[in-house]
Amino acid sequence: MPVLRITKHGERVLKTACPPADFEGLKPELPALLKSMWATMNAARGVGLAAPQVGRSLRLAIIDVRPEGKSERLVLINPEILSREGELNDEEGCLSLPGIYSKLKRAAKVRVRALDENGKVWERVGEGLLARAFQHEIDHLDGKLYVDRLPFEDRLRVLDAVREAKVRWG
Numbered sequence: 776m777p778v779l780r781i782t783k784h785g786e787r788v789l790k791t792a793c794p795p796a797d798f799e800g801l802k803p804e805l806p807a808l809l810k811s812m813w814a815t816m817n818a819a820r821g822v823g824l825a826a827p828q829v830g831r832s833l834r835l836a837i838i839d840v841r842p843e844g845k846s847e848r849l850v851l852i853n854p855e856i857l858s859r860e861g862e863l864n865d866e867e868g869c870l871s872l873p874g875i876y877s878k879l880k881r882a883a884k885v886r887v888r889a890l891d892e893n894g895k896v897w898e899r900v901g902e903g904l905l906a907r908a909f910q911h912e913i914d915h916l917d918g919k920l921y922v923d924r925l926p927f928e929d930r931l932r933v934l935d936a937v938r939e940a941k942v943r944w945g
């Protein structure tokens with residue numbers, strides 16, 4: 776399966792809220808699309824990837840935070856956050872801003888509901904890195920990057936780094 780190009784900060788598709796996915800309509804192309812997305816995420820050594828990052832405005836994301844070093848693949852179609860608890864300030868990065876990290880406050884624990892690759896509803900409580908990944912990927916589907924959530928000073932610092940990095944990203 777081909778590794779896809781990952782869209783970068785500044786591209787329109789990353790700033791656009793994705794419309795809900797129609798599962799039946801998506802079904803025929805879903806297996807191939809997911810294979811390409813997993814290949815792309817793994818090649819970039821990411822823990823999550825959202826459809827807009829491969830140029831598709833679709834409410835679809837994948838996550839694998841490798842709990843205890845073992846792969847655990849989650850497919851999120853039309854995900855929703857049902858509840859949030861606590862707060863955790865931790866380092867965050869994004870494959871659309873490669874090499875740039877910043878601390879960001881997120882809910883420490885979230886409950887998410889979504890459809891899987893077979894169109895079945897699942898619900899899951901994520902804590903720590905998984906909670907962060909849920910919030911980060913769902914933000915992508917709403918046209919938001921983590922930098923948009925940073926306090927003013929941190930955002931300026933990250934945007935300076937982005938300006939410099941854009942030359943390298945090509």
Ligand code: NI
Nearest residue numbers: 868869870871
């Ligand atoms: Ni990201």
